[in-house]
Amino acid sequence: MRESWVNYAERIGSDLHLELSAPGGKRAALIGALREAVRSGRLAPGTRLPPYRSLAADLGVARNTVADAYAELVAEGWLTARQGAGTHVAERTRPLHPAVHKKAPAPDPCARAPRHGRSPRHDLRQGTPDVSAFPRPAWLASYRRALSQAPNEVFGPGDPAGRPELRAALAAYLARARGVRTEPHRIVVCSGFAHALRLLFGGGGGNRDGGRQVLRGPLAVEAYGLPFHRELLAAEGVRTVPLPLDEHGALVDRLTRERAVLLTPAHQFPTGGPLHAERRAAVVDWARARGAVVLEDDYDGEFRYDRRPVGALQSLDPERVILIGSVSKSLSPAVRLGWMVLPERYVGDVLAAKGEREAWASVPDQLALADLIVSGSYDRHVRRMRQRYRGRRDRLVAALAERAPHIQVSGVAAGLHAVLRLPPGTERSAVEAAVRQGVALDGLAEFRHPDTDMAAHDGLVVGYATPSEHAYGAAVEALCGALAPGGTRVS
């Protein structure tokens, strides 16, 4: 029962989020949004509102803010409160003070519709960490400490390589967490993975005359991967050539004349396995023999749940592998920071592509991240999230084993998503069944390279990090309801 309140609160919450970000204070915004929801009938007469705590948790506001908003709306007659019975939408809602509320704010033409039309009830799409877990106090403490202690020069034009504090912190962190072998001067800070690809292949905008690209295509990529990366590369004029995958990862022996290959060695995205040790060695040998380079997308390297850490491929040959990482999964995609760990010979070109000054990555954020790492808070956060995500994975696996035992779950030794293998030809109907249960997720087909000739796999990619902690159980329930034999509905 409690679960469903929480879920309900989240639904109301996600409806209210946009309005809540309006200026003028959270309390006023919440009152306005709730009032509008009642007035428009979105919250029907008699509807019971979620408890303060649930709504507050989901909106990320203080419980008192919700309590105040409810009290105000009770006073205005929009809501009714009865001791012990909770707060309800009044049966006859008429505006007591018509002048009080403004016209509904016009919909923002810039606001993006969620990919599945409306905000889904249960969001199991991959790609986003649990946003409710952002370590606000630790980040704020690091930010304050870093900014208070920083010399004045940090507020001047920044070095495009990134702040030395951050590069030193990353070098040490990546060495111990990922086995990376590098030095601070070979790390270049950027805004994230997409920025790194642009710097490598787009020359920072200088691709017209062809004189400034660091790397050139064609680029071999895994046959399953993020469409966004392929599109970005295509926009830079870089052709991608798909490498087939099997249970040991990409078939790197198919590499021939490409100049570079982009891999996810620690945890193939999205299918989920690590690249086999022999192939790790083989791809580095290939790069050496052909004068080529391996791009290592270390997108979730911190989140490994078994006892066998898969270190970075980069350590096999720091002169042949470019490791690219970011805080998008470990911390938040809202903090626009990533890094490239470069072979010596590329450092100059990447810096030239980046420009004479730091034009991208916020310098205060760089300092804050450096402090977060050095102070141990980053490790602490990663450890906490690892436990949380591991718990979610276990819960997903257990629920499916019980409710949909025909489904094989794979790729779950690491990361923030699982792949549910499906019988051939059933993927589309499974996605649709999920949608009917209010679950948003993607099928494997979304990630398939259009040019690959490998046999298609049917499967669902379940991002188990996306829902907030209290909403996760209901999401798994709904997913099981969609996948259970006979399509049993969840009661």
Place this chain on the structure above:
Amino acid sequence: MRESWVNYAERIGSDLHLELSAPGGKRAALIGALREAVRSGRLAPGTRLPPYRSLAADLGVARNTVADAYAELVAEGWLTARQGAGTHVAERTRPLHPAVHKKAPAPDPCARAPRHGRSPRHDLRQGTPDVSAFPRPAWLASYRRALSQAPNEVFGPGDPAGRPELRAALAAYLARARGVRTEPHRIVVCSGFAHALRLLFGGGGGNRDGGRQVLRGPLAVEAYGLPFHRELLAAEGVRTVPLPLDEHGALVDRLTRERAVLLTPAHQFPTGGPLHAERRAAVVDWARARGAVVLEDDYDGEFRYDRRPVGALQSLDPERVILIGSVSKSLSPAVRLGWMVLPERYVGDVLAAKGEREAWASVPDQLALADLIVSGSYDRHVRRMRQRYRGRRDRLVAALAERAPHIQVSGVAAGLHAVLRLPPGTERSAVEAAVRQGVALDGLAEFRHPDTDMAAHDGLVVGYATPSEHAYGAAVEALCGALAPGGTRVS
């Protein structure tokens, strides 16, 4: 803190587990494993090792075993131990690949040499605000407030348009401070002026197929302007066509077949005058008649010292003018935030160029800036800096009037720099004289478009915002020493 050590110890521990089961005793195995971790660079120089207790607990060995192993490795020189400071990896550990590690702390190849070789004693180059004046307490307060109150969703993937809080704050601010006429949904947040140019002309990397640029060249520009902008445009394949200048600004009646013109209407950069009212009207008429667009570089619009504020050209026709601004001059170039105020018809294309998610501008920084503006702190800071810069301008003008009365100072009604007019043919020697006095500054020639046929002006561009407050007097003294008749040296 203990948490993080435990975590860290666990990570090191899991690296070491395998080796520890080797024959020969735990102590020897631990020593071997740690030595190898240091030797290979997996434990970087300077890394602090976990306390005995944490590592022992995680490895399941006696604390003394860890203590013995550390002691042994300290003796061998791999680790260092200082009373009360813990055990660290020695700074000079023997490299695995001599080619990778430098012998001594080699100079960082990423560190940029200051433009004049060494760091100048007196920096009067334009372009940077007084970095010592960054409003740290106000910024930190806004950052903390904004982040504490933000709903959880701000830590998810961001809307490429920018946070609604910031766009609303900017719309209101730009209306009252610059006379801009717009609405929040027509503002797109970006990383700064260069990013805006790339979004408009480079299509966010999609310029290969020519299908995604928002605007196309050739672009008319002022005959004097920032070389960086011309270079960036050239790299995007955009040809720039110089418009001659006179004392009333750009000769906009020379505009013909260009599709767009980039102007600095409030304060021509670098020569310093505002665009004459008739020309403001004329350029908008031209844009209307030709279906063209005016890019308004509002780089220092807040800093006007006379009593006649020059409002944004944008207000003359919000459908024909794109206004671009940033916090680089008003706050700091280290905070990577700028904005584009767009005609309705470009909003969709600019957002498409920016991508599906916010990949550039830090979302926490966006929230902080919104709070800074809404709370009034931004206005307060700008007011304070306006007074400070006006004081510096007055001091410069007074000093030159006394010490170098033959120099005409111009362009000083606004902004962060002045132009000292020089007799024809004397610019280079004046710059050199300044350098001899330890003063770094640029001559006007640096800013001249290579293709212009207008008569060259000799002059020095003096950025009076760059030095910190206490260093300014000496910088002006040194400059006067360089320019005084007879080249009098400052004692």
